[in-house]
Amino acid sequence: MASSQVQIVQTRAFEDQKPGTSGLRKPVDTFQQKGYAENFIQAIHTAVPELSDGMAVVGGDGRYYMTDVVQKIIGISAANGVKKLIVGKDGIFSTPAISAVVRKTKANGAFILTASHNPGGPKGDFGIKFNSSNGGPAVEAVTGQIYQISKHITEYKICPDIKVDISKVGCHTFDVDGRQFEVEVIDPVSDYVDLMKELFDFESIRNLLAGSKTRSPLKIIINCLNGVTGPYAKRILCDELGAPESSVVNCIPLEDFGGKLHPDPNLTYASDLVDVMNSGVHDFGAAFDGDGDRNMILGKNGFFVTPSDSVSVIGDNYKAIPYFVKSGIKGFARSMPTGRALDRVAKALNVEMFEVPTGWKFFGNLMDAGRLSLCGEESFGTGSDHIREKDGIWACLAWLAILAYRKASVEDVIRDHWKRYGRTFFQRYDYEQVPAEGAKEMMSVLESSLSLATKSKEISAASASFVLEYTDNFSYTDPIDGSVAKNQGIRLQFTNGSRIIFRLSGTGSVGATVRIYFECYEDQPERFDDDITSIMKPLVDLALKVSDLQKYTGRNEPTVIT
Ligand code: VG1
Numbered sequence: 001m002a003s004s005q006v007q008i009v010q011t012r013a014f015e016d017q018k019p020g021t022s023g024l025r026k027p028v029d030t031f032q033q034k035g036y037a038e039n040f041i042q043a044i045h046t047a048v049p050e051l052s053d054g055m056a057v058v059g060g061d062g063r064y065y066m067t068d069v070v071q072k073i074i075g076i077s078a079a080n081g082v083k084k085l086i087v088g089k090d091g092i093f094s095t096p097a098i099s100a101v102v103r104k105t106k107a108n109g110a111f112i113l114t115a116s117h118n119p120g121g122p123k124g125d126f127g128i129k130f131n132s133s134n135g136g137p138a139v140e141a142v143t144g145q146i147y148q149i150s151k152h153i154t155e156y157k158i159c160p161d162i163k164v165d166i167s168k169v170g171c172h173t174f175d176v177d178g179r180q181f182e183v184e185v186i187d188p189v190s191d192y193v194d195l196m197k198e199l200f201d202f203e204s205i206r207n208l209l210a211g212s213k214t215r216s217p218l219k220i221i222i223n224c225l226n227g228v229t230g231p232y233a234k235r236i237l238c239d240e241l242g243a244p245e246s247s248v249v250n251c252i253p254l255e256d257f258g259g260k261l262h263p264d265p266n267l268t269y270a271s272d273l274v275d276v277m278n279s280g281v282h283d284f285g286a287a288f289d290g291d292g293d294r295n296m297i298l299g300k301n302g303f304f305v306t307p308s309d310s311v312s313v314i315g316d317n318y319k320a321i322p323y324f325v326k327s328g329i330k331g332f333a334r335s336m337p338t339g340r341a342l343d344r345v346a347k348a349l350n351v352e353m354f355e356v357p358t359g360w361k362f363f364g365n366l367m368d369a370g371r372l373s374l375c376g377e378e379s380f381g382t383g384s385d386h387i388r389e390k391d392g393i394w395a396c397l398a399w400l401a402i403l404a405y406r407k408a409s410v411e412d413v414i415r416d417h418w419k420r421y422g423r424t425f426f427q428r429y430d431y432e433q434v435p436a437e438g439a440k441e442m443m444s445v446l447e448s449s450l451s452l453a454t455k456s457k458e459i460s461a462a463s464a465s466f467v468l469e470y471t472d473n474f475s476y477t478d479p480i481d482g483s484v485a486k487n488q489g490i491r492l493q494f495t496n497g498s499r500i501i502f503r504l505s506g507t508g509s510v511g512a513t514v515r516i517y518f519e520c521y522e523d524q525p526e527r528f529d530d531d532i533t534s535i536m537k538p539l540v541d542l543a544l545k546v547s548d549l550q551k552y553t554g555r556n557e558p559t560v561i562t
């Protein structure tokens with residue numbers, strides 16, 4: 001057994017290590033500053049004393065700088081008294097898979113190395129996220145403490161000579177000042193595959209993909225955008241479910257996600273998939289983000305399933321998923337800006353419905369308390385209480401299970417859903433990397449001007465006028481632990497059911513990103529195919545007018561519309 005000694009290294013604190021919606025995300029060169037990653041990792045150890053004498057899981061989406069940080073985590077964890085680390089081979093772990101492994105091994109936490117959908121490579125972003133022992137993102141009380149510690153840190157502990165070959169599966173043990181420290185490198189895919197087999201009926205999906213005498217095979221195309229999902233999609237869809245090898249593309253995780261391939265599954269950044277689906281050859285398409293927790297679902301001829309519809313259809317068809325049949329539906333939830341289609345299904349099924357702030361961490365307490373089975377976010381996140389993260393591959397399997405169960409196409413399933421529940425139109429405008437000061441000022445001016453607006457007030461812009469039902473800055477009190485999250489987005493709810501929401505992103509790494517969310521509801525079938533741009537125009541005009549966005553951000557057009 002190799003032996004090693006703890007070293008104490010003096011360091012200077014950084015002011016900017018405040019975790020955002022999902023971990024600390026910064027440009028790679030920020031993370032490469034001397035002591036930057038070390039400080040943050042030490043701050044996590046100091047804030048979470050259970051790690052000492054305990055066990056943690058480590059891995060990430062394969063982006064640039066990840067393997068360096070894996071070694072730093074190994075050295076700092078050894079020095080902070082951790083007994084055992086489980087590390088994915090080559091440092092690879094999708095975010096949902098790491099959540100599954102934390103739960104299975106009863107680890108005390110996880111270090112997830114990812115900036116998710118943010119671009120990678122030397123000029124892209126890096127990120128570190130800490131998940132707690134339930135497998136979910138640490139709640140704000142914990143991330144707040146990590147931040148406080150990071151601001152005043154003066155030293156960190158490390159065993160600099162412990163380096164582990166993570167390219168091979170196996171166990172490594174060390175003697176650290178008389179204590180034993182173990183690193184186990186595991187296959188990051190197999191536990192996750194086992195879990196999926198428990199949740200879904202693989203046999204029925206296999207038959208769907210293979211076809212029969214009376215039904216042609218379902219042709220699928222899965223684009224992993226060179227993020228972490230490649231090995232998972234290959235193993236599950238090709239090896240287990242029999243899809244042809246050619247059905248999974250861009251399936252090798254790359255440090256820069258292949259340069260121009262931005263690992264963000266939406267109609268803009270996954271345009272390759274959209275083009276392929278538009279050609280009408282495939283019946284089903286899916287794409288995932290860098291760390292594998294987001295998904296986009298498309299039907300034949302590029303029929304787009306909005307995330308708000310996706311979670312609502314999964315809820316309505318829960319009987320297609322054996323896990324839900326067995327455990328029962330305990331409740332549904334969505335993040336506040338997400339379109340409210342799921343609320344209608346909750347009502348029909350008579351299950352509890354929760355509206356939480358943006359970010360998966362807010363779902364965890366509800367799941368742990370046995371009150372939440374299925375939830376989603378408009379940002380292409382869908383998941384269930386099988387783990388404590390959103391789960392891209394799971395969403396893809398849920399859709400395939402529904403297609404097998406309903407014996408219908410993606411488009412038919414969605415159209416049937418609209419027929420029964422009406423259609424919720426949803427759109428999001430993102431203004432990325434705008435000056436932070438301007439964005440903050442816009443939000444505070446907007447909030448104070450709206451606080452004067454009263455109920456029944458008519459607000460109009462060029463093309464239409466709306467009557468305000470209420471306006472507020474969303475605040476959430478967690479029903480389980482009573483913690484309060486304030487300032488989660490300015491809402492304008494109108495009497496005709498439409499709404500506009502303004503929020504500042506908590507995942508950008510440069511300047512500020514303004515998000516404006518638009519939603520309206522339609523129950524007249526003859527309007528289900530109306531052009532979304534014209535449907536939304538009155539709300540968009542109104543939002544730009546009340547916020548004076550152009551003046552505060554200098555932008556005339558959004559960076560992306562999803
Ligand atoms: C965004 C999304 C949010 C999601 C978060 C993390 O946050 O809006 O819904 O949970 O990213 O997703 P924000 O604060 O930028 O709006 V991921 O896939 O980065 O872990």
Ligand code: CO
Pocket residue numbers: 095116117289290291292293294
């Ligand atoms: Co992600």
